[in-house]
Amino acid sequence: MQKTQQRGHSRRERGGYVVLEPDGGAGKNREFKLGYSDLDRLKAYLNRYAITFGLFQDNTFEDRLFPFGTVPRVIGPWEFDTLEKGLRQRVHALNLFLLDIYHERKVLKDKIIPEEFVFSCPAYLPEVYGLRPPADVYAHLSGIDLVQAADGTWYILEDNLRVPSGASYPLIAREAYHTVCPNLISDMPVRESRDYPQMLGRVMEDVNPGGISVVLSPGRYNAAFFEHSYLAEKMGVPLVFGSDLEVDGEYLYFKDVGGHRARVGAVYRRLSDEYLDPMVFEPDSIIGVPNIMSVYRKGNVSIVNAVGNGIADDKGIYYFVPALIKYYLGEEAILRNAPTYLPFFERDRKHVLQNPTCVPMFCTEKT
Amino acid sequence: MSSSPQFTDLEYERSADGVYKLNYDVRAEMDTAIRNHSWCLRLSLPDDDFFEVDEFSRYIEPECAAATAVDYLGQEYSYGLTREDHSVFRYGLSATIRQHASYGRRPDTVxxxxxxxxDRLTELDHKGVAWLQAFQSPEKPKNPLEWSIGAMHEITQNMIYLTGSTNYSTPAGDAVSQGSGVCQDFAHILIGLCRAHGVPARYVNGFLVGDGVTHAWVEVFVEGRWYGLDPTHNRLVVHDYIPLARGRNAEDCSLNRGVWSSVVQQHQHISASLVEVLE
Incomplete structure (x- = not known):
């Protein structure tokens, strides 16, 4: 990817205003001024609507306001399109990797990745062998961290394909701009992002083998409980806890407070694999759904994201993602990994030893 | 290096052929009735090729619709949901089994x-690693099966069998440190030793002739085939053992799991009998 404009070019401050210039001010787009008073009103709006995240510290639970930088960061259309293309490519390759690594394992036979990076990884779950998720989709949604270097180059910092969190916050922020400074959005060619919940809902419908869709939350003490309830409400699906679901025979059901039962075909779960089913994973889990893995294995419910995805966003595998893109798609990676050296390989080991400031990375479970 | 190891001090001469009657019964008594009880039970014998099942029946009480599914190793299990109040949950199976070859198992698809x-249960601590180094003779490379048998002998010499000295979640390292354990711990230690030496090893839950409860032993993968080793009795498994569940450790092949939403005291009465019958 070519170097892009520097961040500073798209916004600057001038006499009580922040000035935003899409495309660095070079194109036909006009500049837009965001007054300091607008920024104050934005902050007040977000505080009033209590956009929070939970934090456990010293054994106490605290609901904190989400810290939010009110000055928008402008990403030009060309740059945005490249990022979108690069992210799609990456997720596509990672999804093919997951399908392969739990079935044929061609990537190991072809020695693209040394097999110990997979088999020694705690996130690689033999429990899902022989299980094919509906439509072969593993990474229904992914939270891929991007970072922009001082010279403007974007790098992939890490992949999150397990239970990515945080999609609701930019949606709410966008909502706040619409309310507080509506001209900002309507006067500028800003791309819509508020259809995220509808897109997620469509993804769930696409992989749903029959029944309703639900959002499964571990409970209100989860750091992202606000987000769970927000997305459920926006998608128009029930927000449920483990005890609201039951497996009976071949299917999963949602029990409502009136005692009615409805078959569930897709579960957007916001709890990690090890707590999902006490019959297969952590036996002491009380936030999961007993026997959900049995009906999942039979293809009678979709779990979003799929179980076992951790192997694809493992720190040890990250190093190989550009090679995976080449292997599965026959394409060069559009977005670069942050420069990474794996002392497992002689060449990288030499580099690390000769450059003491370079921090080595090991194949460990994500923290 | 010999590919057919000698088991001079192991019981192997007897023919493996035999007919067994198996009865397995578990009765869980709760001090208060429970309801909405989700359960998952191993009540199917595996499709091993060293034995055949002539007659088979199983039961779950209170009577309840049971669904079946297979796990990642292709092993069948039963699961279900008992809604009604019950203070006794009982299940079991009985079978007539004809063994016609020595114990063993072909490779699985995984x-x-x-x-x-x-893993947490089979990982060795420094004491276990010290054992490992002590009995590894560097001058004579051994067949992995001979090596595993040597490791099993080492366990027998260093451990005593003591009921109640460990619990269901005691890691191998802890059992080694205290020098005592039950069949589960002996199996975890042998698995830990074998894996550390590069020999694939796994846990087996099943039945042994004459035992009053279920038994645990180990399988090691050598030259394309799984062999059985019983570290509790310090012998190669040839006959008199019928497997029920296999997995990476005891937790992976637990025979029953259950979830309900009230606090109760539970007492389990397990009876397992495997008897050789004369035809």
């Missing part, structure tokens, strides 16, 4: 490497 990864 990659063998998953039986080399250490």
């Amino acid at each position: 990659p063998i490497q998953i039986f080399l990864r250490s």
Whole structure:
């Protein structure tokens, strides 16, 4: 990817205003001024609507306001399109990797990745062998961290394909701009992002083998409980806890407070694999759904994201993602990994030893 | 290096052929009735090719619709949901089994490497690693099966069998440190030793002739085939053992799991009998 404009070019401050210039001010787009008073009103709006995240510290639970930088960061259309293309490519390759690594394992036979990076990884779950998720989709949604270097180059910092969190916050922020400074959005060619919940809902419908869709939350003490309830409400699906679901025979059901039962075909779960089913994973889990893995294995419910995805966003595998893109798609990676050296390989080991400031990375479970 | 190891001090001469009657019954008594009880039970014998099942029946009480599914190793299990109030949950199976070859198992479809990864229950502490180094003779490379048998002898010499000295979640390292344990611990230690030496090893839950409860032993993968080793009795498994569940460790092949939403005291009465019958 070519170097892009520097961040500073798209916004600057001038006499009580922040000035935003899409495309660095070079194109036909006009500049837009965001007054300091607008920024104050934005902050007040977000505080009033209590956009929070939970934090456990010293054994106490605290609901904190989400810290939010009110000055928008402008990403030009060309740059945005490249990022979108690069992210799609990456997720596509990672999804093919997951399908392969739990079935044929061609990537190991072809020695693209040394097999110990997979088999020694705690996130690689033999429990899902022989299980094919509906439509072969593993990474229904992914939270891929991007970072922009001082010279403007974007790098992939890490992949999150397990239970990515945080999609609701930019949606709410966008909502706040619409309310507080509506001209900002309507006067500028800003791309819509508020259809995220509808897109997620469509993804769930696409992989749903029959029944309703639900959002499964571990409970209100989860750091992202606000987000769970927000997305459920926006998608128009029930927000449920483990005890609201039951497996009976071949299917999963949602029990409502009136005692009615409805078959569930897709579960957007916001709890990690090890707590999902006490019959297969952590036996002491009380936030999961007993026997959900049995009906999942039979293809009678979709779990979003799929179980076992951790192997694809493992720190040890990250190093190989550009090679995976080449292997599965026959394409060069559009977005670069942050420069990474794996002392497992002689060449990288030499580099690390000769450059003491370079921090080595090991194949460990994500923290 | 010999590919057919000698088991001079092991019981192997007897013919493996035999007919067994198996009865397995578990009765869980709760001090208060429970309801909405989700359960998952191992009540199917595996499709091993060293034995055949002539007659088979199983039961779950209170009577309840049971669904079946297979796990990642292709092993069948039963699961279900008992809604009604019950203070006794009982299940079991009975079978007549005809053994016609020595104990053993063909390779499974899953990659063998998953039986080399250490886990919380089979991981050895420094004392276990010291054992390992002590009995490894560097001058004479051994067949992995001979090596595993040597490791089993080492366990027998260093451990005593003591009921109640460990619990269901005691890691191998802890059992080694205290020098005592039950069949589960002996199996976990042998698995830990074998994996550390690069021999794929796994846990087996099942039945042994004459035992009053279920028994645990180990399988090691050598030259394309799984062999059985019983570290509790210090012998190669040839006959008199019928497997019920296999997995990476005891937790992976627990015979029953249950979830309900009230606090109760539970007492389990387990009776397992495997008897050789004369035809």
